[in-house]
Amino acid sequence: MVTTYKSLNSSAATKGKKLSAETATLSYKMDYEPSFLRTLFSLILVSSLLDCVLSEVDAFPDTKTWFENLLPSTMCIQNASIESVYxxxxxxxxxxxxIHIYSFTQKYPDQLPELRKEIFESVKPGLSAYADIPEQGAETIRGLLEVAKDAVPSSHWKKTPVVLKATAGLRLLPEKKAQALLSEVKNVLEESPFLVPDNSVSIMNGTYEGILAWITVNFLTGQLYSQSKQTVGILDLGGASTQITFLPQSEETLEQSPLDFITSFKMFHTTYKLYTHSYLGLGLKAARLATLGAVETGAVDKQIFRSSCLPKNLEAVWEFGGVSYRYGGIENGESGFKSCYAEVLRIVAGKLHQVDEIKGSTFYAFSYYYDRAADTNLIDYGKGGILEVRDFERKAIEVCDHMEGFTSSSPFLCMDLSYITALLKEGFGFKINTPLQLTKKVNNVETSWSLGATFLMLQSLRISN
Ligand SMILES: Nc1nc2c(ncn2[C@@H]2O[C@H](COP(=O)(O)OP(=O)(O)O)[C@@H](O)[C@H]2O)c(=O)[nH]1
Ligand SMILES: [Ca+2]
Structure with a gap:
């Protein structure tokens, strides 16, 4: 049994910092403490339930009932005298x-596997940057698969499933280009020695992102099986989309929310009705494009997109989704927080559904909320921390009103912080003193949808040794 936490390459914090700094690749390996294996056991249990019901999401996009009576027939990872499952x-x-390569161990035949180790590596840019050269996009997957070949013993390759789920970048592409990318990626997976299930390559429904991450976080924090059922909401800010997911306490929220914002499921004899929504185009980088006014026009030769959120004398080129945009500040014009905030406000104004009760709730926030808070020392990169919405605002004012002395690694820092402030305050309608728990990992597990998705995958395939 793994008894100590250790980081094999270097500290996760240092590696994570690289991720924030948007470097090309990073990798780390880590073992997990046994203290939360019970939690992971439970998470796997939930995933076993999730597996059989997620397909219902598309079929019944309004109110869904999940998990009902599923437990006995889905507890199928068993009967194995197992060492490792990947x-x-x-x-x-x-x-x-x-790429997340998870390894699990199964100690006893009648027990579900336990997560033991995660190996992680990433490449930039994302697949959508290869919209016109899908073969090259697929090559990035081939490169990452080499990491998997090193991580998984060759004796296990054939029974180790590999799945790719794409999020907002591909959702925003024209259907044909997205399909071409997915098809090239599928070819690459099929050429690999791993097990390639049906539907192994797909664009994930935005609802899943929020729900899987919500279940992950609430299991890892012990909320779902505690008596109090004091669950926490989650906020994910990606590059192209953003998600909000929480368990409403008030009937009013359930009654007044649009039908497709409410998803219900039954788990451990409790029915949860979650509020979840993914806003496409309101991720941090998509919001930059919108603020620059580049969404409608696209990148036109020689055109420079200007904003008061950028240093006055700046002129540079920014690439997103495979397109290059020239951008800069407004020389002899406005700059600073007040004018910048007015710009970013236009991106969120009237675009989001607001719920009164979130004002008093606790939310876990990760991805770009975390990265930008860490970049500006609002939180420690390794540890995270609790912030209030007004801390983002205070930092935005500080950064935006001192752009002339700008030395930051990102010229977009003022715009990003102002956007995060506007999204939280005016978009979702949080109060300035709403606390946010900035978290990258809970018990050393990434606060992302990918672990939950892996449990689903394993369970749906009945993978065991
Ligand atoms: N906690 C966590 N954050 C991640 C992980 N991978 C990417 N991110 C964060 O997700 C953000 C980028 O979002 P991305 O997934 O590219 O865009 P999306 O397609 O709109 O969701 C950045 O803040 C990353 O740091 C991960 O494994 N764990
Ligand atoms: Ca994401």
Whole structure:
């Protein structure tokens, strides 16, 4: 049994910092403490339930009932005198592609496997940057598969499933281009020695992102099996889309929310009705494009997109989704927080559904919320921390009103912080003193949908040794 936490290459914090700094690749290996194996056991249990019902999401996009009576027939990872089970999950995000290689051990034949180790590596840019050269996009997957070949013993290759789920970057592409990319990727997976299930390469429904991450976080924090059922909401800010997911306490929320914002499921004899929504185009980088006014026009030769959120004398080129945009500040014009905030406000104003009760709730926030808070020392990169919405605002004012002395690695820092402030305050309608728990990992497990998705994959395939 793994008894100590250790980071094999270097500290996760240092590696994570690289991710924030948007470097090309990073990798780390880590073992997990046994203290939360019970939690992971439970998570696997939930995933076994999830597996059989996720397909219902598309069929009944309004209110769904999940998990009902599923437990006995789905507890299928058993009867094994097992050493290791592996699962490979690709997260094809809008800003990068990541491979998560999880290994599990099964100690006793009648027990579900326990997560033992995760190996992670990523490349930038994301698949959508290869929209016109899909073969090259697929080559990035081939490269990452080499990591999997090193990580998984060759004796296990054939029974180790590999799945790729794409998120907002591909959702935003024209259907034909997205399909061409997915088809090239599928070819590459099929050429690999791993097990390639049906539907192994797909664009994930935005609802799944929120729900899988919500279940992951609430299991890892012990909320779902505690008596109090004090669950926490989650906020994910990706490059191209953003998700909000929480368990409403008030009937009013359930009654007044649009039908497709509410998803219900039964788990451990409790029915949960979650509020979840994914806003496509409101991720951090998509919001930059919108603020620059480049969404409608696209990148036109020689055109420079200007914003008061950028240093006045700046002129540079920014690439997103495989397109290059020239951008800069407004020389002899406005700059600073006040004018910048007015710009970013236009991106969120009237675009989001607001719920009164979130004002008093606790939310876990990760991805770009975490990265930008860490970049500006609002939180420690390794540890995370609790912030209030007004901390983002305070930092936005500080950065935006001192852009002349700008030395930051990202010229977009003022715009990003202002956007995060506007999204939280005016978009979702949080109060300035709403606490946010900035978290990258809970018990050393990434706060992302990919672990949950891996459990689903294993369970749906009845993978065991
Ligand atoms: N906690 C966590 N964050 C991640 C992981 N992979 C990517 N991110 C964060 O996700 C953000 C980028 O979002 P991305 O997935 O590319 O865009 P999306 O397609 O709109 O979701 C950045 O803040 C990354 O740091 C991960 O494994 N764990
Ligand atoms: Ca993401």
């Amino acid at each position: 699962g490979i999950m690709f997260d094809a995000g809008s800003t990068g592609t990541r």
